[in-house]
Amino acid sequence: MAEPTIDVRDLTKMFGPFTAVDRVSFTVGRGEIFGFLGANGAGKSTTIRMLCGLLSPTSGTARVGGCDIRTEPEGVKRRIGYMSQKFSLYDDLTVEENIAFFGGVYGLTRDRIGRRMSRVLDMAGLKGREHSLARELAAGWKQRLALGCAILHEPEIVFLDEPTGGVDPVMRRRFWELINGLSEGGVTVFVTTHYLDEAEYCNTIRLIHDGRIIAGGSPRELKTSVFGHAVFAVEADNVIEALEAFQSEPDVLETSIFGVTLHISLKDARDGEPRLRRMLAGRGLRARRIARIMPSLEDVFIHKVEEERKKGARP
Amino acid sequence: MSGTLDRIRPVVKKELRQIRRDPRTLVLLLAIPAFLLIMYGYALNFDVKHIKLVLCDQDQSRTSREFAGIFLGTEYFDLVGTIQDAAALDTLIDRGEARAGLVLPRGFGNDIAAGRSPAVQVLLDGSDPTTGATAIGYINTIALTYSVRVVTGRLDRLGISGTGLPIDLRPRVWYNPELRSVRFLIPGLMAFILMTVVVVSTAFSVVREKERGTMEQILVSPLRPLDLVAGKTIPYIFISIVSIHAVLFVAAFLFDVTIKGSYLWLLAVMLLFLIGGLGLGILISTIARSQQVAFMMAILLTMLPTFILSGFVFPIRNMPAAIQAVTYLVPARYFLSALRAILLKGAGLGAFWDQLVGLLGFAALMIAASAIRLRRGEG
Numbered sequence: 001m002a003e004p005t006i007d008v009r010d011l012t013k014m015f016g017p018f019t020a021v022d023r024v025s026f027t028v029g030r031g032e033i034f035g036f037l038g039a040n041g042a043g044k045s046t047t048i049r050m051l052c053g054l055l056s057p058t059s060g061t062a063r064v065g066g067c068d069i070r071t072e073p074e075g076v077k078r079r080i081g082y083m084s085q086k087f088s089l090y091d092d093l094t095v096e097e098n099i100a101f102f103g104g105v106y107g108l109t110r111d112r113i114g115r116r117m118s119r120v121l122d123m124a125g126l127k128g129r130e131h132s133l134a135r136e137l138a139a140g141w142k143q144r145l146a147l148g149c150a151i152l153h154e155p156e157i158v159f160l161d162e163p164t165g166g167v168d169p170v171m172r173r174r175f176w177e178l179i180n181g182l183s184e185g186g187v188t189v190f191v192t193t194h195y196l197d198e199a200e201y202c203n204t205i206r207l208i209h210d211g212r213i214i215a216g217g218s219p220r221e222l223k224t225s226v227f228g229h230a231v232f233a234v235e236a237d238n239v240i241e242a243l244e245a246f247q248s249e250p251d252v253l254e255t256s257i258f259g260v261t262l263h264i265s266l267k268d269a270r271d272g273e274p275r276l277r278r279m280l281a282g283r284g285l286r287a288r289r290i291a292r293i294m295p296s297l298e299d300v301f302i303h304k305v306e307e308e309r310k311k312g313a314r315p
Numbered sequence: 316m317s318g319t320l321d322r323i324r325p326v327v328k329k330e331l332r333q334i335r336r337d338p339r340t341l342v343l344l345l346a347i348p349a350f351l352l353i354m355y356g357y358a359l360n361f362d363v364k365h366i367k368l369v370l371c372d373q374d375q376s377r378t379s380r381e382f383a384g385i386f387l388g389t390e391y392f393d394l395v396g397t398i399q400d401a402a403a404l405d406t407l408i409d410r411g412e413a414r415a416g417l418v419l420p421r422g423f424g425n426d427i428a429a430g431r432s433p434a435v436q437v438l439l440d441g442s443d444p445t446t447g448a449t450a451i452g453y454i455n456t457i458a459l460t461y462s463v464r465v466v467t468g469r470l471d472r473l474g475i476s477g478t479g480l481p482i483d484l485r486p487r488v489w490y491n492p493e494l495r496s497v498r499f500l501i502p503g504l505m506a507f508i509l510m511t512v513v514v515v516s517t518a519f520s521v522v523r524e525k526e527r528g529t530m531e532q533i534l535v536s537p538l539r540p541l542d543l544v545a546g547k548t549i550p551y552i553f554i555s556i557v558s559i560h561a562v563l564f565v566a567a568f569l570f571d572v573t574i575k576g577s578y579l580w581l582l583a584v585m586l587l588f589l590i591g592g593l594g595l596g597i598l599i600s601t602i603a604r605s606q607q608v609a610f611m612m613a614i615l616l617t618m619l620p621t622f623i624l625s626g627f628v629f630p631i632r633n634m635p636a637a638i639q640a641v642t643y644l645v646p647a648r649y650f651l652s653a654l655r656a657i658l659l660k661g662a663g664l665g666a667f668w669d670q671l672v673g674l675l676g677f678a679a680l681m682i683a684a685s686a687i688r689l690r691r692g693e694g
Contacts, residue, residue: 052535074537082535086528092336093329104325105536133336149532 003066005030005157005188006051011060013046020046022211023060028190028204030156033183035202036192037301043211044192048161051190052082065156078106081150085162087142091135095126095145098134099152106153113152120148123178140171147178151187158182160191164198176201196297205297207304215304222300229253230269231299232276234262235289245283251275256302263299319545322538326546330520334550344516344554348508349561355504356570366450368392369413371401376424382435382461386417391453404438414440415450427465501572502654503627505562506647509585510592510617513555517596518609520547526605540689544682548593555589556582575661584657584667587674588650592617594681595646601688621647649673 004027013021021043028034038044049055051064053073062069065079089098099120103113121127124144126137134142143163151158160179164172176198179189183203191202199205200219207215207222215222236242239260246252246264253265266272273290280287295303334341368386372379386392395413398404404416416438426433437454441447524530533543566572574581595616603609622628624638625647631639642648653670656662664671 054531054534077535077537080535082532084528084531086531088528088532090329090333090529091527092333097329097332101325101329102532102536104328105322105533105538107321107537 004028005032005066006034006062006064006190008047008051008062009060011047011050011062012058013043013050013055014058019211021050021057024208024211024213025060026206026213026216028188030188031183031186032204033179033189033191033202035199035205036190036208037194037196037199037205037297038192038208039194042208044194044208045161046211047208048159048190048192051076052080052159053077078153079156081153081155081158083146083150083158083160083163085165087139087146089134089142089146089149092133094131094133095121095137096130098145098149102149103152108153116152116154120145120152123181124148139167140174143167143171143175144178147175151182155187157188157190160189162192162194164193164195172198196301199297207301209305209308212308214308215300219297222297223295225300229265229267229303230272231263231265231293231295232272233258233289233291233293234264234276234280234287235260236262236280236285236287238285241283242280242285242287245279245285246276249279252279254299254303254306256299258298263293263295265295265299265303319542322542323546323549326538326543327549330547330550334554340516341554344512344551345558345561348505348512348558349565351508352501352504352562352565353569356501356565364390365393366391366415366446366453367395367413369395369404369407369416370397371399371404371416371418372397373399373401373421374419374423378424378427379419382423383417383419385457385461386454389453389457391450401436408438408440411440414446415454417454430469498570498572498659499655500627501566501570502651502658503625503647505559505566505654506588506625506650507618507621507627508562509555509559509589510621510647511614512558513551513589513592514596514599514617515610515613517547517551517593518599518603518613519606520551521597521600522603522606522609525600541686544594544597544685544689547597548590551593552586552589556585559585572658574658576657576663580664580667581654581657584650584653584671584674587671587678588646591646591674591678591681594678594685598681598685598688601685620645624648625651627651643673644677646674646677649677 006026006028008027009025010023011021011025012019012023024043024047026034036044036047046055050057051062051069053069053076056070064076067073067075067079069076090101093101096117099117100113103116108116121130124141124147126141126145126148129137129141134145137145147158147160147163150160164175167175172195179191180201183189193199202219204218205216205222206213215225217225234242234246239257239262243255243257243262246255246262251266253267254263255265256263264276266275269292272292276290277287370383370386372383387394392415396407398407401416401418404413404418407413408416416436418436418438420433420435423433423435435458437451439447439450521530524533534540563574567574596613599612599616600609603612624631624642624645626642627647631642631648634642649670653667653674656667656670660666
């Protein structure tokens with residue numbers, strides 16, 4: 001494998017006594033879509049901000065596009081594009097003026113700004129709206145304009161910090177198509193999200209919890225990593241009572257609620273369905289439907305977080 | 316060097332576009348200073364004239380009428396009534412119908428003629444101490460002048476001639492011959508207005524970028540913090556210069572305060588003062604997280620010191636030493652001295668070079684501090 005575009009080793013950030021990011025290490029290859037998943041406050045944004053040079057790490061090293069983030073921040077800045085969850089645009093400037101400004105800031109020549117402008121307008125679907133003020137755009141278009149501004153200077157690496165917040169599902173899907181396009185063009189995409197369904201679009205994922213990476217791999221690898229256990233979807237009449245029933249059983253590893261469905265993981269899959277029915281029957285409950293399912297990333301995430309919690313409780 | 320200009324240009328362009336999109340702010344920046352000067356110029360008048368006086372002449376002699384006539388002959392006192400009963404004075408002053416009362420006792424004329432010293436009672440409304448103190452000054456002077464005249468008259472009659480006063484005092488007031496406080500106030504008002512407007516507008520402009528997240532977007536770009544500061548500052552400097560001319564225009568046409576000294580030096584001093592103010596505005600914006608906080612800080616750090624600690628209203632030399640030391644941190648102090656020197660005295664560089672150094676120091680300090688704060692980011 002070629003030299004990784006992003007190479008992070010033992011990166012740590014402390015805010016006073018609080019460790020926001022704890023010895024995080026990973027590598028990202030060229031053209032990969034790398035998903036950084038975690039709940040709010042898990043350390044996703046802090047990591048991305050360190051890699052972009054907005055925050056300096058307490059310890060550890062990272063190389064982005066071959067440049068050390070501590071010693072060559074200017075080199076890093078030229079190689080990356082960054083888009084935050086705020087879609088940082090100037091509301092009182094037009095679409096065209098926003099693009100021209102960010103092009104100028106990156107030192108692009110007038111010709112190049114012109115060429116890139118039409119590319120970006122095409123990509124964002126903003127042709128014909130060049131003279132609209134950014135504040136008049138709906139969230140989805142703002143999001144794509146912000147992405148356009150972030151990749152104006154054709155960076156090798158794009159950092160997207162929660163890029164899909166507040167955007168409707170259709171627009172989110174379209175946005176991921178754009179990200180795929182970038183990746184096909186050889187751009188490395190580093191994206192953070194707390195939407196676990198979005199992680200399916202990534203080539204590689206890291207789960208971060210309380211500042212530490214607790215699992216990683218491709219979405220498929222992650223799902224099969226917990227394959228030793230079997231996950232069942234259970235639809236019961238009384239979800240809460242059913243949940244309590246399962247939680248008291250020693251054979252049940254994890255429980256979680258998805259709307260009216262419970263996901264129950266068992267140590268082994270044999271006779272899963274009849275065993276689960278028996279557990280419910282013990283409490284006088286009845287299941288409407290029980291089926292073995294492929295664990296979703298959410299199941300994996302819950303499982304990993306649960307594992308961490310147990311580890312933390314033991315020592 | 317062209318590299319720096321290339322980097323600053325997009326920022327300047329962007330700022331100008333944003334200012335143009337927001338004409339209200341532009342009008343505010345251009346018109347408010349001149350408007351405030353008109354308001355304050357008329358309202359802030361420290362000259363005490365036309366004090367309402369009630370006369371209680373119980374003597375009704377030629378001498379008493381002569382003495383009272385001196386008071387009424389000046390523009391400092393206006394006669395609002397004459398009464399016979401001194402007790403009625405209290406009510407008139409209480410009601411605010413008069414601010415001063417002059418009581419000439421029965422036998423005033425005879426006493427003076429006989430060489431005795433009659434007691435003249437003056438009642439003053441001290442609720443406004445400035446007016447009160449000034450009025451006492453006027454009254455003292457009038458009484459003293461009259462007494463001297465009486466004494467010299469007596470000496471003459473005794474045959475002692477050539478008794479001029481030992482000192483013949485002939486004061487001539489320079490720079491502001493009529494001692495009009497407007498002349499003195501205009502430089503102070505210019506400092507006050509420019510500082511407040513400039514600091515508030517720049518502080519807002521950076522904090523707005525922080526609130527919107529565009530600041531972060533710029534910080535990940537190759538643009539250097541100093542380029543950003545320069546790019547944001549330049550348009551506001553231009554606008555402020557236009558605004559200054561509106562202020563000078565108002566000063567000349569409404570208050571008759573024209574530039575006695577060099578226009579170019581005036582411009583140079585103003586530019587330095589503005590750069591310092593803009594630097595302070597940007598520094599505030601790097602500390603404040605919201606526009607409200609920025610506004611509070613800007614007001615506290617500009618309005619009050621410029622008003623109180625610059626020598627605008629209260630002379631610095633009368634302040635306690637510790638406070639005097641603080642005034643060295645107030646750029647308006649230097650600006651005011653230099654402005655008075657150029658505007659009113661027409662003095663050359665020799666008279667205000669030290670003020671120029673003070674302004675330069677302040678501007679350098681502010682720019683450096685805000686560049687350091689910007690580089691570190693806020694996190």
